Amino acid sequence: MKSDLLRFDDWTSPVPPVRREVLQAMPAADEDLPPLLFVPGLGHGAWAFAEHWLAQAASRGFPAHALSPRAHGDFRAYAHDLVQVAASLPRQVVLVGHGAGALIVARALARYPARAAVLVAPVLDGWTTLGAALRANFFGTLPAVFGAPLRFSRRQLFSADLPVAEADAYRERLRPAGAKAQRQLVTHGSVARPVGNPPVLVVGSPDDRVVPRASLDRTAARYGGAPLLFPGMGHDLMLDAGWVEPIDAILDWLTKELATARAA
Amino acid sequence: MHDTPDIADRHDAVCVIGAGGSGLAAIKNLREHGFAVDCYERETSVGGAWNWRHDRSPMYAGTHLISSRPLTEFPDFPMPDDWPDYPHHSQMLSYLERYAKHFDLGAQIWFGTEVVAVTPVGDGRWDVTTRSTGGGSSRIQRYAAVIVANGHNWAPKPLVVDGYDGFRGQVIHSSAYQDPQQLRGRKVLVVGGGNTGCDIAVEAAQQASTVWHSTRRGYWYAPKYVFGRPVDQVNDLLLKWRLPLRLRQWLIQRTVRLTVGDLTRYGLPEPDHRPYESHPIVNSQLVYYLGHGRITPVADVARFDGGTVELRDGSRIDPDLVITATGYLPRFEFLEPELLDIDDDGRPDLHLHAFARRHPTLAVVGLVQADAGLFPLAHWQSVAVARWLRLRATDPVRAAAVQQKESVRPVRSWARQHTVPSTRHWFEVSHTSYLRALQSLLAELEPA
Numbered sequence: 224m225k226s227d228l229l230r231f232d233d234w235t236s237p238v239p240p241v242r243r244e245v246l247q248a249m250p251a252a253d254e255d256l257p258p259l260l261f262v263p264g265l266g267h268g269a270w271a272f273a274e275h276w277l278a279q280a281a282s283r284g285f286p287a288h289a290l291s292p293r294a295h296g297d298f299r300a301y302a303h304d305l306v307q308v309a310a311s312l313p314r315q316v317v318l319v320g321h322g323a324g325a326l327i328v329a330r331a332l333a334r335y336p337a338r339a340a341v342l343v344a345p346v347l348d349g350w351t352t353l354g355a356a357l358r359a360n361f362f363g364t365l366p367a368v369f370g371a372p373l374r375f376s377r378r379q380l381f382s383a384d385l386p387v388a389e390a391d392a393y394r395e396r397l398r399p400a401g402a403k404a405q406r407q408l409v410t411h412g413s414v415a416r417p418v419g420n421p422p423v424l425v426v427g428s429p430d431d432r433v434v435p436r437a438s439l440d441r442t443a444a445r446y447g448g449a450p451l452l453f454p455g456m457g458h459d460l461m462l463d464a465g466w467v468e469p470i471d472a473i474l475d476w477l478t479k480e481l482a483t484a485r486a487a
Numbered sequence: 488m489h490d491t492p493d494i495a496d497r498h499d500a501v502c503v504i505g506a507g508g509s510g511l512a513a514i515k516n517l518r519e520h521g522f523a524v525d526c527y528e529r530e531t532s533v534g535g536a537w538n539w540r541h542d543r544s545p546m547y548a549g550t551h552l553i554s555s556r557p558l559t560e561f562p563d564f565p566m567p568d569d570w571p572d573y574p575h576h577s578q579m580l581s582y583l584e585r586y587a588k589h590f591d592l593g594a595q596i597w598f599g600t601e602v603v604a605v606t607p608v609g610d611g612r613w614d615v616t617t618r619s620t621g622g623g624s625s626r627i628q629r630y631a632a633v634i635v636a637n638g639h640n641w642a643p644k645p646l647v648v649d650g651y652d653g654f655r656g657q658v659i660h661s662s663a664y665q666d667p668q669q670l671r672g673r674k675v676l677v678v679g680g681g682n683t684g685c686d687i688a689v690e691a692a693q694q695a696s697t698v699w700h701s702t703r704r705g706y707w708y709a710p711k712y713v714f715g716r717p718v719d720q721v722n723d724l725l726l727k728w729r730l731p732l733r734l735r736q737w738l739i740q741r742t743v744r745l746t747v748g749d750l751t752r753y754g755l756p757e758p759d760h761r762p763y764e765s766h767p768i769v770n771s772q773l774v775y776y777l778g779h780g781r782i783t784p785v786a787d788v789a790r791f792d793g794g795t796v797e798l799r800d801g802s803r804i805d806p807d808l809v810i811t812a813t814g815y816l817p818r819f820e821f822l823e824p825e826l827l828d829i830d831d832d833g834r835p836d837l838h839l840h841a842f843a844r845r846h847p848t849l850a851v852v853g854l855v856q857a858d859a860g861l862f863p864l865a866h867w868q869s870v871a872v873a874r875w876l877r878l879r880a881t882d883p884v885r886a887a888a889v890q891q892k893e894s895v896r897p898v899r900s901w902a903r904q905h906t907v908p909s910t911r912h913w914f915e916v917s918h919t920s921y922l923r924a925l926q927s928l929l930a931e932l933e934p935a
């Protein structure tokens with residue numbers, strides 16, 4: 224894979240700065256653990272992590288932050304924002320991306336040597352995901368192919384275990400992403416290799432109707448591992464009824480990785 | 488070679504000399520490639536030249552970047568995007584401090600410790616003699632490799648003119664200029680047409696009673712902004728399109744003509760070289776103050792004579808403060824000159840201005856001058872050094888092949904060939920040509 228030393232895009236037309244929404248939950252005491260920085264996918268905001276995961280991470284000693292992707296932007300701008308927030312934190316950061324946020328993380332990893340990275344239900348295979356979305360929710364997805372905002376159905380995002388009222392309340396909070404970002408999600412080329420060789424974990428659900436199982440395997444293989452699976456859950460692992468299991472597994476993995484690195 | 492028992496063997500660890508921007512990048516990138524690192528820093532804090540508290544720092548109160556933010560930041564640790572295009576030196580220091588903290592580099596740095604000697608032991612390893620800056624006994628440690636990042640803007644290049652010693656006015660090097668207070672109400676002569684000389688002439692124009700600016704040759708003075716964008720970003724647009732040098736030179740000449748105008752009208756000499764043949768001078772205000780009569784351009788200094796200064800054209804001026812912005816010379820007091828192939832003029836001859844030609848485990852990071860900021864180049868240099876050392880340890884056969892291949896890389900592919908003859912332009916590079924050369928080297932050093 225080629226590393227890009229010549230960054231004419233950044234040198235000749237830097238991404239314009241914006242005010243970024245960052246939500247956080249801090250641990251009671253500083254335990255010298257790396258900060259976690261969560262970034263959601265299209266439609267979601269930092270609130271999706273503020274519901275459960277930020278507090279859960281903080282309760283286990285990790286400073287936890289979540290960034291909302293900017294309102295009008297493309298993946299270059301999203302990755303720029305993520306690296307900006309990462310670099311503003313006092314220590315090397317663990318990046319956690321969900322859905323299309325995993326693509327933001329993957330792009331940021333090519334720019335910023337993260338401490339570690341977690342890709343949750345990652346949408347890195349654009350075409351495969353589009354096929355799956357068309358199968359699962361044809362009428363919500365088809366208009367998006369022509370540039371209209373993508374619409375998710377309840378069963379794409381959540382399992383039947385989540386009460387319908389709660390699921391619908393979450394869907395109410397989704398905001399349409401720009402047509403350019405939606406297009407890039409499918410048409411983006413291969414993602415550059417991470418700098419600094421961070422450990423990468425892929426997490427997903429075999430019952431996710433947005434990211435097919437085969438796609439999880441492929442993404443995990445690309446980063447040299449196998450996906451960690453949570454059967455029975457929908458695409459939104461951080462909001463679905465069983466949200467505590469994936470975040471605990473992520474934190475367990477991270478704790479182990481940090482201990483291994485310290486021993487080395 | 489026999490082993491002396493009091494030498495502490497640090498085995499595979501690498502020694503980095505200096506904790507300025509280049510040294511910090513070296514520590515970070517070496518650690519990322521799995522090396523243990525000991526960094527020695529003579530000062531008690533990071534930042535090198537950018538830390539105004541350091542006695543070797545050339546900073547003055549009004550120092551701002553010459554290159555714009557995106558072309559100056561580390562490629563993997565951007566500056567905050569709400570900072571100005573040309574940040575102040577205090578922002579640069581806080582940036583370097585945050586970089587060191589973010590990547591937890593502090594634990595690897597021995598502050599207040601000076602490197603006094605670096606000697607090869609024979610098998611590619613090095614004995615590094617260090618001493619506490621406050622004095623005390625010295626200590627020798629053995630390292631697998633040494634990376635020199637001691638900066639090149641701290642040893643002032645002396646102004647050599649007749650009558651220097653007998654001059655009755657005050658003469659200081661630009662590195663000793665710190666505050667506009669030093670200029671207030673005085674008759675100031677600024678010697679030197681580089682970026683520092685021009686910046687100080689502009690500060691003097693706002694404070695001093697009279698300002699003369701003496702330059703040896705005519706320069707191309709690029710404004711800091713053209714077409715509403717920082718000038719280096721516009722220049723990179725031309726480089727992105729890979730326009731040939733001649734065309735870029737013509738475009739720059741046209742742009743400067745159209746925006747800045749004819750400089751000889753202000754009494755400045757016509758440039759004696761084409762654009763891109765010397766380090767770019769970026770200054771929007773010099774011409775402004777020339778046009779307001781606050782700066783009088785004068786010829787090169789011929790000699791000092793008691794209370795007056797005689798110029799090459801025979802005229803005389805009577806400054807009471809002379810600031811010599813003559814630049815700096817690289818210095819490596821702790822190394823025998825032949826280790827870096829240093830010539831009689833003090834210039835090292837290094838592959839890619841970084842790798843010692845005859846010592847594969849000795850490298851210098853940050854000894855380049857480019858048409859962009861230094862940190863991106865220092866970053867990729869140190870990545871290349873780290874990968875080189877890694878490959879050398881893991882796959883000596885392939886490392887030898889890379890070395891063989893690199894030895895025939897034509898110098899013109901990465902170094903500027905046509906620069907004005909001066910002691911401070913020899914390590915001038917185009918950041919794009921240079922990074923392309925580093926990119927191809929990095930590809931060769933890729934682990935199999």
